[in-house]
Amino acid sequence: MLISLALVSATAGRVCRDAGTITERLIVLKMADETSSTPDQAVPSPQPHVRSRPDPDDEEDPVEKMISQTGCLELHYAVQECMADNRDWRKCQDHVSAFKKCITDSAERQMKAVRDKTSDIKESS
CATH class of the missing domain: 1.10.287 (Helix Hairpins)
Structure with missing residues (x-):
């Protein structure tokens, strides 16, 4: 079954569109992640999943x-x-x-x- 989704690889920055099944996309993305950096080159990302916004009351208008x-x-x-x-x-x-x-x-x-x-x-x- 083909699903038209765009999956983004966070580390490689690659996007797979209409590449086939979800399993094929995940394999492509996993391969891209594995080839993008080796463990000694890996740099920790600055909390990519933290989506909190600053409190508007804290900022001066x-x-x-x-x-x-x-x-x-x-x-x-x-x-x-x-x-x-x-x-x-x-x-x-x-x-x-x-x-x-x-x-x-x-x-x-x-x-x-x-x-x-x-x-x-x-x-x-």
Whole structure:
């Protein structure tokens, strides 16, 4: 009986497609594994069957990281909390305005720092 499966040899990286019965494929794969390395050349694989993913709560959100660099993270959280409570952005305009002002002020501080640095470089030249 022919079965159309793709079996992958983990060590040899070979794929057998439509090669015949499962027994024939397993023999081919076993031979490929045996010829791919000798015991003194074998390198242990780094836990190939561990499929756990990092906890998303452990990783810092890139948006939050960027906002925290502006000093506006607490205002960002206030907007999020207001939106969660009210489910209507129109009811959160005070929080949105405060957050917007904070972000704008931060951008202006950054632009001023770049301008000052640029002018210092020009003056030293």
